[in-house]
Amino acid sequence: MRSFRFRLESVLTLRVRDEDLAKRAYADSVVYRNRCQDLLDQSIVELQKLQEELFLKRGSPSSRDEQLTYIHGIKQQRDFCLTVSQRLARSEQLVKVRMDEWLACRRKTQMLDKIKLKQSMVYCDALRRYEERAIDDFVASSHGRVSTLFQE
Numbered sequence: 001m002r003s004f005r006f007r008l009e010s011v012l013t014l015r016v017r018d019e020d021l022a023k024r025a026y027a028d029s030v031v032y033r034n035r036c037q038d039l040l041d042q043s044i045v046e047l048q049k050l051q052e053e054l055f056l057k058r059g060s061p062s063s064r065d066e067q068l069t070y071i072h073g074i075k076q077q078r079d080f081c082l083t084v085s086q087r088l089a090r091s092e093q094l095v096k097v098r099m100d101e102w103l104a105c106r107r108k109t110q111m112l113d114k115i116k117l118k119q120s121m122v123y124c125d126a127l128r129r130y131e132e133r134a135i136d137d138f139v140a141s142s143h144g145r146v147s148t149l150f151q152e
Helices: 009-059 064-151
Strands: none
Touching: 009 064
């Protein structure tokens, strides 16, 4: 009997490759989102430091230019925080999209894996039946030869 051959093996190979690419893209998007989150956390801490320093400068004698410098720095840091938070929101959307793509590829791959498993089970059953028939034929033919030897 011929060996098992899955006719859709090339399609399965392509789908596995696509799934790996989608999984890698998802992982990259998660890494990017985490970097954005870390950057936002750092920029918020920096903004709080600037606000505290401005508060201290206002409590002590300082020049108007010094306070304006801190106010300008706070404004820039707020703008940066806003930019980073928008980037974080987009990265979270990207993570969701990439996860959906990965899960869709995974479902397609699993579908072909199930088909391959079913076909291999059918093949194994047919192979087992073939071997049983071969053994039965061998036993029957050897039993016939043995009985003719005893009759002579």
